[in-house]
Amino acid sequence: MTTPHDSWAEVYDRVYEESFGNFYNDLTAKTLSVIDELAFPGCDILDLGAGTGRLAIPLSQSGFQVTAVDASIGMLDVLKRKDKDNLITTQQGLVQELNLNTKFSFIACVFSVFCYLTNENDLRRSARAIASHLSDGGKSLIDCTARVSFQGMNYQSEDLIRTVIVEEENPEEGLFRYNETVQISSPDGVKEYKDEFLIKYWDYRFVLDVFAEEGLSMELDLQDHFIGSGAHYFLLSN
Numbered sequence: 699m700t701t702p703h704d705s706w707a708e709v710y711d712r713v714y715e716e717s718f719g720n721f722y723n724d725l726t727a728k729t730l731s732v733i734d735e736l737a738f739p740g741c742d743i744l745d746l747g748a749g750t751g752r753l754a755i756p757l758s759q760s761g762f763q764v765t766a767v768d769a770s771i772g773m774l775d776v777l778k779r780k781d782k783d784n785l786i787t788t789q790q791g792l793v794q795e796l797n798l799n800t801k802f803s804f805i806a807c808v809f810s811v812f813c814y815l816t817n818e819n820d821l822r823r824s825a826r827a828i829a830s831h832l833s834d835g836g837k838s839l840i841d842c843t844a845r846v847s848f849q850g851m852n853y854q855s856e857d858l859i860r861t862v863i864v865e866e867e868n869p870e871e872g873l874f875r876y877n878e879t880v881q882i883s884s885p886d887g888v889k890e891y892k893d894e895f896l897i898k899y900w901d902y903r904f905v906l907d908v909f910a911e912e913g914l915s916m917e918l919d920l921q922d923h924f925i926g927s928g929a930h931y932f933l934l935s936n
Contacts, residue, residue: 706891707772717853747811842902
Protein backbone atom coordinates (compact mmCIF):
# COMPACT_ATOMS: atom_id res chain seq x y z
CA MET A 699 0.00 0.00 0.00
CA THR A 700 1.43 3.39 -1.04
CA THR A 701 0.74 6.11 1.50
CA PRO A 702 1.42 9.86 1.63
CA HIS A 703 5.15 10.65 1.94
CA ASP A 704 6.28 7.09 1.11
CA SER A 705 7.93 8.22 -2.12
CA TRP A 706 10.19 10.76 -0.44
CA ALA A 707 10.52 9.58 3.17
CA GLU A 708 14.31 9.65 2.79
CA VAL A 709 14.35 13.43 2.27
CA TYR A 710 11.26 14.33 4.34
CA ASP A 711 13.18 15.69 7.34
CA ARG A 712 15.44 17.86 5.25
CA VAL A 713 12.59 19.28 3.16
CA TYR A 714 10.35 20.13 6.11
CA GLU A 715 13.07 21.48 8.37
CA GLU A 716 14.53 23.65 5.63
CA SER A 717 11.28 24.88 4.06
CA PHE A 718 9.49 25.61 7.35
CA GLY A 719 12.56 26.78 9.24
CA ASN A 720 12.01 28.06 12.77
CA PHE A 721 8.26 27.44 12.56
CA TYR A 722 8.81 23.69 12.24
CA ASN A 723 11.30 23.46 15.09
CA ASP A 724 9.33 25.81 17.35
CA LEU A 725 6.10 23.85 16.92
CA THR A 726 7.91 20.60 17.65
CA ALA A 727 9.48 22.10 20.79
CA LYS A 728 6.12 23.46 22.01
CA THR A 729 4.44 20.10 21.49
CA LEU A 730 7.21 18.25 23.32
CA SER A 731 7.02 20.75 26.18
CA VAL A 732 3.26 20.27 26.54
CA ILE A 733 3.56 16.48 26.54
CA ASP A 734 6.40 16.62 29.06
CA GLU A 735 4.23 18.78 31.32
CA LEU A 736 1.01 16.76 31.01
CA ALA A 737 2.27 13.16 30.85
CA PHE A 738 3.54 11.23 33.86
CA PRO A 739 7.35 11.00 33.82
CA GLY A 740 8.52 7.85 32.07
CA CYS A 741 5.02 6.70 31.18
CA ASP A 742 4.03 4.75 28.08
CA ILE A 743 3.17 7.00 25.13
CA LEU A 744 1.53 6.08 21.83
CA ASP A 745 2.55 8.41 18.99
CA LEU A 746 0.05 8.17 16.12
CA GLY A 747 1.19 9.48 12.76
CA ALA A 748 4.73 9.38 14.11
CA GLY A 749 6.40 9.95 10.75
CA THR A 750 10.19 9.95 11.00
CA GLY A 751 10.17 10.38 14.77
CA ARG A 752 9.66 14.11 15.20
CA LEU A 753 8.13 13.45 18.64
CA ALA A 754 8.92 9.79 19.26
CA ILE A 755 12.70 10.10 19.28
CA PRO A 756 13.06 13.04 21.72
CA LEU A 757 10.31 11.58 23.94
CA SER A 758 12.13 8.23 24.12
CA GLN A 759 15.38 10.02 24.90
CA SER A 760 13.58 11.77 27.77
CA GLY A 761 12.70 8.45 29.36
CA PHE A 762 9.20 7.82 28.01
CA GLN A 763 8.29 4.36 26.73
CA VAL A 764 7.23 5.16 23.16
CA THR A 765 5.29 3.16 20.58
CA ALA A 766 5.27 4.86 17.18
CA VAL A 767 2.59 4.13 14.57
CA ASP A 768 2.51 5.46 11.02
CA ALA A 769 0.80 4.50 7.77
CA SER A 770 4.06 4.89 5.83
CA ILE A 771 6.59 2.09 6.13
CA GLY A 772 9.13 4.38 4.48
CA MET A 773 8.76 6.99 7.21
CA LEU A 774 9.06 4.33 9.91
CA ASP A 775 12.22 2.97 8.28
CA VAL A 776 13.78 6.43 8.63
CA LEU A 777 12.59 6.62 12.25
CA LYS A 778 14.17 3.27 13.07
CA ARG A 779 17.52 4.32 11.60
CA LYS A 780 17.44 7.49 13.71
CA ASP A 781 16.53 5.48 16.83
CA LYS A 782 20.10 4.33 17.32
CA ASP A 783 19.48 2.90 20.82
CA ASN A 784 16.40 0.92 19.72
CA LEU A 785 14.24 2.58 22.35
CA ILE A 786 11.06 2.83 20.27
CA THR A 787 8.53 0.17 19.34
CA THR A 788 7.19 0.74 15.82
CA GLN A 789 4.05 -0.44 14.07
CA GLN A 790 2.91 0.26 10.52
CA GLY A 791 -0.80 0.92 10.20
CA LEU A 792 -3.70 3.34 9.98
CA VAL A 793 -5.12 5.08 13.04
CA GLN A 794 -8.65 3.91 12.23
CA GLU A 795 -7.46 0.29 12.07
CA LEU A 796 -5.40 0.39 15.25
CA ASN A 797 -5.44 -2.84 17.25
CA LEU A 798 -2.38 -3.16 19.48
CA ASN A 799 -3.98 -5.18 22.29
CA THR A 800 -2.50 -2.86 24.89
CA LYS A 801 -3.32 0.46 26.54
CA PHE A 802 -1.29 3.62 27.01
CA SER A 803 -1.19 6.36 29.61
CA PHE A 804 -0.79 9.06 26.96
CA ILE A 805 -1.65 9.17 23.25
CA ALA A 806 -0.48 11.89 20.86
CA CYS A 807 -2.24 12.34 17.53
CA VAL A 808 -1.05 15.68 16.18
CA PHE A 809 0.58 17.44 13.22
CA SER A 810 -2.50 17.21 10.96
CA VAL A 811 -3.10 13.46 11.26
CA PHE A 812 -6.86 13.96 11.16
CA CYS A 813 -6.55 15.70 7.78
CA TYR A 814 -5.75 12.29 6.28
CA LEU A 815 -9.13 10.99 7.46
CA THR A 816 -11.35 11.98 4.56
CA ASN A 817 -14.72 10.65 5.70
CA GLU A 818 -16.77 10.62 8.89
CA ASN A 819 -16.60 6.86 9.28
CA ASP A 820 -12.80 6.90 9.44
CA LEU A 821 -12.88 9.78 11.92
CA ARG A 822 -15.28 7.89 14.18
CA ARG A 823 -13.25 4.68 13.90
CA SER A 824 -10.11 6.64 14.79
CA ALA A 825 -11.75 8.20 17.84
CA ARG A 826 -12.94 4.73 18.92
CA ALA A 827 -9.44 3.30 18.41
CA ILE A 828 -7.81 6.06 20.46
CA ALA A 829 -10.36 5.67 23.25
CA SER A 830 -9.91 1.89 23.35
CA HIS A 831 -6.11 2.18 23.62
CA LEU A 832 -6.17 4.71 26.47
CA SER A 833 -5.66 3.50 30.04
CA ASP A 834 -8.10 4.52 32.77
CA GLY A 835 -7.20 8.06 33.72
CA GLY A 836 -5.21 8.42 30.52
CA LYS A 837 -4.86 11.53 28.39
CA SER A 838 -4.72 12.22 24.67
CA LEU A 839 -3.32 15.24 22.85
CA ILE A 840 -4.99 15.94 19.50
CA ASP A 841 -5.06 18.79 17.01
CA CYS A 842 -7.46 19.97 14.32
CA THR A 843 -5.79 21.72 11.42
CA ALA A 844 -7.18 24.93 9.92
CA ARG A 845 -7.19 25.56 6.19
CA VAL A 846 -4.66 28.36 6.55
CA SER A 847 -1.96 25.88 7.60
CA PHE A 848 -1.58 24.57 4.04
CA GLN A 849 -1.08 28.01 2.51
CA GLY A 850 2.27 29.59 1.73
CA MET A 851 4.14 26.28 1.71
CA ASN A 852 6.20 26.89 -1.44
CA TYR A 853 9.93 27.20 -0.95
CA GLN A 854 13.05 27.61 -3.07
CA SER A 855 16.77 27.58 -2.30
CA GLU A 856 19.85 26.94 -4.42
CA ASP A 857 19.33 23.18 -4.48
CA LEU A 858 15.77 22.60 -3.26
CA ILE A 859 12.42 23.60 -4.75
CA ARG A 860 9.19 22.71 -3.00
CA THR A 861 5.85 23.41 -4.69
CA VAL A 862 2.53 22.78 -2.97
CA ILE A 863 -0.87 23.16 -4.63
CA VAL A 864 -4.07 22.58 -2.65
CA GLU A 865 -7.16 22.46 -4.86
CA GLU A 866 -10.83 22.09 -4.00
CA GLU A 867 -12.05 18.55 -4.62
CA ASN A 868 -15.45 18.71 -2.91
CA PRO A 869 -15.85 21.98 -0.97
CA GLU A 870 -19.20 20.94 0.50
CA GLU A 871 -17.49 17.96 2.14
CA GLY A 872 -14.40 19.96 3.04
CA LEU A 873 -12.27 17.80 0.73
CA PHE A 874 -9.17 19.13 -0.99
CA ARG A 875 -6.54 17.57 -3.24
CA TYR A 876 -3.02 18.08 -1.98
CA ASN A 877 -0.26 18.07 -4.61
CA GLU A 878 3.37 18.42 -3.64
CA THR A 879 6.49 18.36 -5.79
CA VAL A 880 10.02 18.47 -4.42
CA GLN A 881 13.09 18.87 -6.60
CA ILE A 882 16.55 18.41 -5.10
CA SER A 883 19.67 19.26 -7.11
CA SER A 884 23.02 17.56 -6.66
CA PRO A 885 26.16 17.09 -8.78
CA ASP A 886 24.46 13.99 -10.19
CA GLY A 887 21.46 15.96 -11.44
CA VAL A 888 17.95 16.80 -10.24
CA LYS A 889 15.83 14.27 -8.39
CA GLU A 890 12.09 14.86 -8.26
CA TYR A 891 9.59 13.58 -5.71
CA LYS A 892 5.83 13.83 -6.07
CA ASP A 893 2.98 13.34 -3.62
CA GLU A 894 -0.76 13.57 -4.25
CA PHE A 895 -3.60 12.69 -1.89
CA LEU A 896 -6.90 13.93 -0.49
CA ILE A 897 -7.16 15.86 2.76
CA LYS A 898 -10.13 17.03 4.77
CA TYR A 899 -10.48 19.94 7.15
CA TRP A 900 -12.57 19.02 10.19
CA ASP A 901 -14.47 21.47 12.36
CA TYR A 902 -12.86 21.01 15.78
CA ARG A 903 -16.28 21.18 17.49
CA PHE A 904 -17.47 18.19 15.49
CA VAL A 905 -14.26 16.31 16.28
CA LEU A 906 -14.73 16.96 20.00
CA ASP A 907 -18.32 15.72 19.79
CA VAL A 908 -17.16 12.51 18.09
CA PHE A 909 -14.59 11.87 20.80
CA ALA A 910 -17.12 12.65 23.53
CA GLU A 911 -19.35 9.92 22.12
CA GLU A 912 -16.43 7.51 22.66
CA GLY A 913 -15.99 8.61 26.26
CA LEU A 914 -13.17 11.14 25.84
CA SER A 915 -13.97 14.67 26.92
CA MET A 916 -11.95 17.86 26.59
CA GLU A 917 -9.87 18.51 29.68
CA LEU A 918 -7.89 21.46 28.33
CA ASP A 919 -8.15 23.83 25.38
CA LEU A 920 -4.50 24.44 24.57
CA GLN A 921 -4.95 27.02 21.85
CA ASP A 922 -3.09 29.70 23.82
CA HIS A 923 -0.01 27.46 23.78
CA PHE A 924 -0.12 27.09 19.99
CA ILE A 925 -1.02 30.53 18.65
CA GLY A 926 0.06 30.80 15.02
CA SER A 927 0.41 27.04 14.58
CA GLY A 928 -2.49 26.76 12.11
CA ALA A 929 -4.17 24.16 14.32
CA HIS A 930 -6.35 23.93 17.43
CA TYR A 931 -4.92 21.69 20.16
CA PHE A 932 -6.86 19.88 22.87
CA LEU A 933 -6.11 17.56 25.76
CA LEU A 934 -8.73 14.83 26.14
CA SER A 935 -9.23 12.43 29.03
CA ASN A 936 -11.50 9.50 29.83
